[in-house]
Amino acid sequence: MAKIITDENKIKKILTRGVEDVIVKEHLEAQLKSGKELRIKFGIDPTTPDIHLGHSIPFRKLKQFQDLGHKIILIIGDFTAMIGDPSGRSETRKQLTKKEIKNNLKNYLSQAGKIINIKKTEIHYNSKWFSKNADSILELSRIGSIQQVLHRADFQKRISEGKDITLLEVFYPLFQGYDSFKIKSDIEIGGTDQRFNLLMGRQIQKHYNMPEQDIITLPLIEGTDGIRKMSKSYGNYIGINEQPNNMFGKIMSIPDNLIIKYFLLCADLPEIDIEAIGNNMKSGKLNPRDAKLNLAFEIVRIYHGEKKAQKAKDEFIRVFSKKELPKKIDELKIQKGRIGIVDLLLKCGAVKSKGEAKRLIEQKGVKLNNEVIGSWGAEITLDGGEILQIGKRKFIRIG
């Protein structure tokens, strides 16, 4: 068995950095110091194949545990996924087949592998102990009470709004808690929204005479809009698989007030440094833009390496600060000769309709070789090699 690291500073970091709440803190601290190999559980949802920075937060916490020599256990919630998640009932989510789940999972794990060491990780499908075992489900239904489940804040809200709660949703925490019993978890981590479910794990373990798991809840992070939590369906996410330039740019577009939060949750910088950044921004010594450049660099570095991160940073400065041309420009193969500017925009796929092209031109959003095109009636002669710029971000070279 690998040696367990019990360094006090590292333990402190695990329990505090980017952590919302720890239950039961003293107990967990003692456990970590004991030198025992702990089993840390995290449930993942196989319905989403892509991991974004929001998902990365628990994985980064898991990684810290892994670095100390503890065991990560991922629970694939394929059982509940196949039933179909009932929340957000307006559009009955389609149920996933085993094959789809497998496929999603493959992508998911390869992305998770950028953060944690998958080889050292234990992976379980909860369908293994649920689908063939009605007894366990029956027994589970005796452990919790309706009152208890309904006490949840989110259910209360729905009741008062007159929205219904499906039975499956009532059962969901029980299923999740049962996983904790099956894999004998010492710790479970999850987002703050998971709090109730995580606590249920303790109750179920207790029912089966097992030591209760400790719980770490982690904050949810806002997406690029700075308002709603990061989610694919809101289109405000930053995927960890995204190209360095894109990733860099998206991080640059987060509002200033999220800079510190992102640093704490998504980057590796020591907390002291982050604190200094915060103070310097407050005092005006540090331009938030520069703090963000640094943030973007640090995050891109984690997923793409130092070299590519530096390149993305240089590119960003070149294109957006100095307003120079990007290094790589998509090329459009097109017949040389005279062509109307509107047709050209349409041909290269920069716009969806002629109206849109005209609008862009009227708003001075189109440049050819850095010259603003003044009128959409303009005809131009292509010799090849011209640079067409649409807005700030789209560049096309005529081939």
Add this chain to the structure above:
RNA sequence: GCGGAGAUGGCGGAGUGGUCAAUCGCAACAGACUGUAAAUCUGUCGCCCUUCGGGCUUCGCAGGUUCAAAUCCUGCUCUCCGCACCA
């Protein structure tokens, strides 16, 4: 099963016979400014032709009334809310 409400552009949500391509908010896009793809301000935001202005197709689906419908009528599909049935 009974009763009620509703379905509008990417989303939310006005509009209840003509002045509606449809108020407004959000998102998106462009410009200015800047400290960045932040913030703020301005503009745009169905398609086509025209740089004035005009045409066409849109308001769940299918018909109908009317000179004229997102708006009225009929049928259909779907959603939501009460009640009942069942516990």
